[in-house]
Amino acid sequence: MPANTYPSSSRYLIFNELRSGFEASSVPPLSVTLQVGQHLAISGVSGCGKSSLLQVIAGLKAPQSGEVLYNDQQIGESALHFWRQQICYFPQQAVMGGECVRDVLHLPWRLKAITHLPLPDEQTCLSALRKAGIDVLLEKTIASLSGGEKQRVAIARGLLMQREIWLMDEPTSALDPVGRDHIIQLIEESSLICISVSHDPVWLTSATHVHTMSLGKDECNV
Ligand SMILES: Nc1ncnc2c1ncn2[C@@H]1O[C@H](COP(=O)(O)OP(=O)(O)OP(=O)(O)O)[C@@H](O)[C@H]1O
Incomplete structure (x- = not known):
C-alpha cells in the first residue's frame, strides 16, 4: 500500500x-x-x-x-x-526503575505516566508476567534476574500499560x-x-x- x-x-x-x-x-x-x-x-x-x-x-x-x-x-x-x-518504548537495555519485580511493574503508575488505569493488583501482575513468558514472584529482586528475565519483565509491564x-x-x-x-x-x-x-x-x-x-x-x- x-x-x-x-x-x-x-x-x-x-x-x-x-x-x-x-x-x-x-x-x-x-x-x-x-x-x-x-x-x-x-x-x-x-x-x-x-x-x-x-x-x-x-x-x-x-x-x-x-x-x-x-x-x-x-x-x-x-x-x-x-x-x-x-507508545511503549523498549530500549536495548531494559529500564527497570525498581528494586523488585512488583516495583518495576508499578513504575508507570508511580511516575504517573498511567493515570487512566488502576494500579494493577497481584493477580493482574502475575498474569502479565506469565503472558510475557516469565514465572517469577513479585518480591523477587531485580538484581537477581538475568538479562532475558529483565527483558520479559519489561514486556510484562508493557502489557499492563495497554498502549497501542x-x-x-x-x-x-x-x-x-x-x-x-x-x-x-x-x-x-x-x-x-x-x-x-x-x-x-x-x-x-x-x-x-x-x-x-x-x-x-x-x-x-x-
Ligand atoms: N546522538 C548522536 N550523536 C552522534 N552520533 C550519533 C548519535 N546517535 C547515533 N549516532 C551515530 O549514528 C550511527 C547510527 O547509530 P545507530 O545506533 O542508530 O545504529 P544501529 O544500526 O542501531 O547500530 P547497532 O545495530 O550497532 O545498534 C552511528 O554511527 C552512531 O554513532
Whole structure:
C-alpha cells in the first residue's frame, strides 16, 4: 500500500519519507503505512542507523525530514505529549526503575505516566508476567534476574500499560529461542502496531513488513 493511502482501519500509522539524519545519505527514507496487527521490523548492519530511526519514531530524537501520522494526527513537536501516551518504548537495555519485580511493574503508575488505569493488583501482575513468558514472584529482586528475565519483565509491564504501539529495540537480544518465539506469538496475537529493530532472522520472518537498511543503500519490502 502506498504510504499516503489512508486505510479503512480505525487505527493506522504512517511514516512518510522519514529520516533520522544518522543514516547514510544514499539510504532512502522510511515510507510505510501500518495498521493494527502489523509489525514493521527494521534490520541492517551495525551502525546503519536502525536505533536512531526508532528513537525518531519514539519522539526521542527530532527527524531530519519526513513526518509521522497516527490516525489523522501529525506527530510533530506539539503532539509529543499525546504521542508518548500511545507508545511503549523498549530500549536495548531494559529500564527497570525498581528494586523488585512488583516495583518495576508499578513504575508507570508511580511516575504517573498511567493515570487512566488502576494500579494493577497481584493477580493482574502475575498474569502479565506469565503472558510475557516469565514465572517469577513479585518480591523477587531485580538484581537477581538475568538479562532475558529483565527483558520479559519489561514486556510484562508493557502489557499492563495497554498502549497501542510498541517500539522495541533488539527485543530478543537476551532471549533464548523459546523466549523469542513466545514474544513473537504474543505480538502476533495482539492488536498492537509494533515497530522493532532486530538482527534475528526468525524475528524478521515473523514481521509483516521489513525495512532493510545498509551503510550505503536500502530496501523496504512492504
Ligand atoms: N546522538 C548522536 N550523536 C552522534 N552520533 C550519533 C548519535 N546517535 C547515533 N549516532 C551515530 O549514528 C550511527 C547510527 O547509530 P545507530 O545506533 O542508530 O545504529 P544501529 O544500526 O542501531 O547500530 P547497532 O545495530 O550497532 O545498534 C552511528 O554511527 C552512531 O554513532
